Amino acid sequence: MKKYSALLVILCVIITSCVFKTKAKNGANGKSGDEVAKAEKIEIKAIDVQKSMEYLASDELEGRVTGSKGIEKAAVFIENYFKKNNIKPYFETYRDTFKLGELTGYNVVGMIEGNDPELKNEFVILGGHYDHIGKGKEVNGDSIANGANDDASGTIAAMEFGRYFSKSKTNKRSILITLYSAEEMGLKGSAHLAKRLKEQGLDAYTMINFEMIGIPRAEDKSMAYMSGYNRSNFATTLNKYAGEEVVGFFPKAKEFQLFFRSDNFPFFKELNMPAHAISTFDFTNFEYYHHVDDEADKMDYNHMASFINKMIPALEGMMNATTKEVVLSDE
Numbered sequence: 513m514k515k516y517s518a519l520l521v522i523l524c525v526i527i528t529s530c531v532f533k534t535k536a537k538n539g540a541n542g543k544s545g546d547e548v549a550k551a552e553k554i555e556i557k558a559i560d561v562q563k564s565m566e567y568l569a570s571d572e573l574e575g576r577v578t579g580s581k582g583i584e585k586a587a588v589f590i591e592n593y594f595k596k597n598n599i600k601p602y603f604e605t606y607r608d609t610f611k612l613g614e615l616t617g618y619n620v621v622g623m624i625e626g627n628d629p630e631l632k633n634e635f636v637i638l639g640g641h642y643d644h645i646g647k648g649k650e651v652n653g654d655s656i657a658n659g660a661n662d663d664a665s666g667t668i669a670a671m672e673f674g675r676y677f678s679k680s681k682t683n684k685r686s687i688l689i690t691l692y693s694a695e696e697m698g699l700k701g702s703a704h705l706a707k708r709l710k711e712q713g714l715d716a717y718t719m720i721n722f723e724m725i726g727i728p729r730a731e732d733k734s735m736a737y738m739s740g741y742n743r744s745n746f747a748t749t750l751n752k753y754a755g756e757e758v759v760g761f762f763p764k765a766k767e768f769q770l771f772f773r774s775d776n777f778p779f780f781k782e783l784n785m786p787a788h789a790i791s792t793f794d795f796t797n798f799e800y801y802h803h804v805d806d807e808a809d810k811m812d813y814n815h816m817a818s819f820i821n822k823m824i825p826a827l828e829g830m831m832n833a834t835t836k837e838v839v840l841s842d843e
Contacts, residue, residue, distance in 0.1 A: 554680050556672050556814035556820040564668045566594070566728075568642070569660035569808040576659055577646030578614035578701075584644050587618050590671065590691055594622040597675040602688055610694075610704040612669050617643075617693040619701045624677045626831075628684035635717040635833050637688045637787075639702070640666030641695030641754045642773055648804040657805045662796055665816060666722030666791075667691050671829065672820050684832040685717060692775050702775035706782040706834045716783045716832070718746065718838050721776040724793035725819055726811040732758025735819060736792045740771035744786035746838050753829025758822050759790060768795075792819065 524764040567573075567589060571835075574582035591606045599622035608619040620642070626632030644659025649715040658664075674689035692701035702721075709716065725736065738747045738759045771777060772787065780787035792815070793801075829839060 513621055521672055525670055526529045526541055554676055554724070556676065556817050558817040561636070561668055561672065561816045562813045563662060563762050564671065565664055565808045565811055565813070567666040568667065569658040569806075571658070573658075575648075575657045576642060576644040576664075578612070578617050578697060579645045580646060581679065581753070582646075582695060583618075585622055587693075590620045590642065590667070593609060594674070594689070595643055595806075598678045599624060599674045599745035608701075608705050610701065612694060612700055615640060615801065617701055617704075619693060619705045620823070621692045621705065622674055622689040624689070625681060626684050626686040628832075631832075631834075632686050632822040633685040634685045634715050634836070636683075636717055636827070637687050637690055637779060638670045638722070639688075639690035639692060639719070640668075640670045641692040641701065642667040642695055643693045645696050645802055648802060651804050654804045656712060657802060657804050658805050660800060660808050660811050661724045661793060662727040662806055663723055663790055663813065664808075665726035665737070666726060668743040669820055669823075670721040673824070676824060682828055682832070685747055687744075687831070690696070695775055699775055699778055702737060703782075706778040710782045714783075715780070716785055717778040717836055718785060719787035720746075720782075720827075721774050721779075721789040721799040723774050723789045723791045724798075725791060726816060727792060727798045728795055728812055728815040729792050729797055733794070734758070735822065736760070737762035737765060737788050737794065739765045739776065739789040739791070740780075741788075742841065743763065743771065743780075744788070744838055744840050746786050749830055749838050750823070750826040750831075754822055754826035756822070758819075760811070762794060764795065784840075786840055807815065 519574035538656045576583045581643045600622040606620050608621050610617050645657045647655050649658035671691050672792050677683045689805045735758050741761045750759050751757050774789040776813040
């Protein structure tokens with residue numbers, strides 16, 4: 513009888529061990545243990561954000577005006593970042609080229625394919641504009657308008673989201689990382705890309721434009737706000753998945769007509785989908801808009817990393833929902 517008891521105990525241990533190994537291998541969400549571990553270890557760090565900013569907002573890029581040598585360097589930097597992080601070109605190359613009179617502009621577009629066989633045919637678009645105004649009013653011998661907050665900050669946020677999802681592979685829907693030129697000339701780059709995607713019949717679900725997220729708001733305010741807040745249930749959906757109010761309502765956004773003044777608008781107009789800009793600049797917390805002192809050393813990198821990290825679960829939840837739960841509404 514004792515022999516049978518001992519055998520029973522050994523069998524139980526073996527079965528329990530096999531079950532544990534199987535769960536560890538498959539993971540809670542059906543992914544391998546390696547994939548789950550990889551996803552858990554990815555964190556956006558302030559030092560990485562700062563490194564990108566110190567190049568994109570450097571004097572070497574001369575204010576990144578559309579058609580300049582400086583913005584060409586910015587485009588190459590973004591392309592190399594995409595290549596390094598296995599973000600594939602959506603078109604034949606990373607560049608979506610357009611003409612503005614004698615000028616040639618480039619949007620830079622990368623893609624992370626979704627991991628669901630059905631949902632991967634639907635696209636979530638994340639973006640920001642990487643151009644700026646070039647020169648500004650001279651201050652203490654400096655005339656380069658470096659455009660750190662406007663909008664190297666949003667550009668870097670979109671790039672970091674691309675890096676995260678290309679490595680974690682936790683997105684069921686596919687993602688386009690879209691960085692625009694000629695925003696400062698009247699949203700020309702985003703307008704060109706939105707029209708092109710419409711003509712190609714892209715099944716676009718939602719779009720978020722990250723605009724000026726380099727500095728924090730006051731502690732009694734939501735971390736960020738969304739333009740066109742009441743035009744969809746986007747903000748409430750993101751906050752649900754974030755587990756806190758990351759994106760709040762900003763009354764002046766409607767007063768200043770911000771929904772129509774940033775790169776989200778062409779996507780809303782062409783693709784008739786929820787498309788918004790998210791920002792932490794609220795006209796009270798940064799005095800260097802279109803100013804030569806909009807420089808890398810004015811940015812708060814801990815804030816930027818915190819914002820990006822808090823947005824990741826919000827984006828994941830929205831991207832991975834079984835239905836298109838973000839819908840347009842009348843403002």
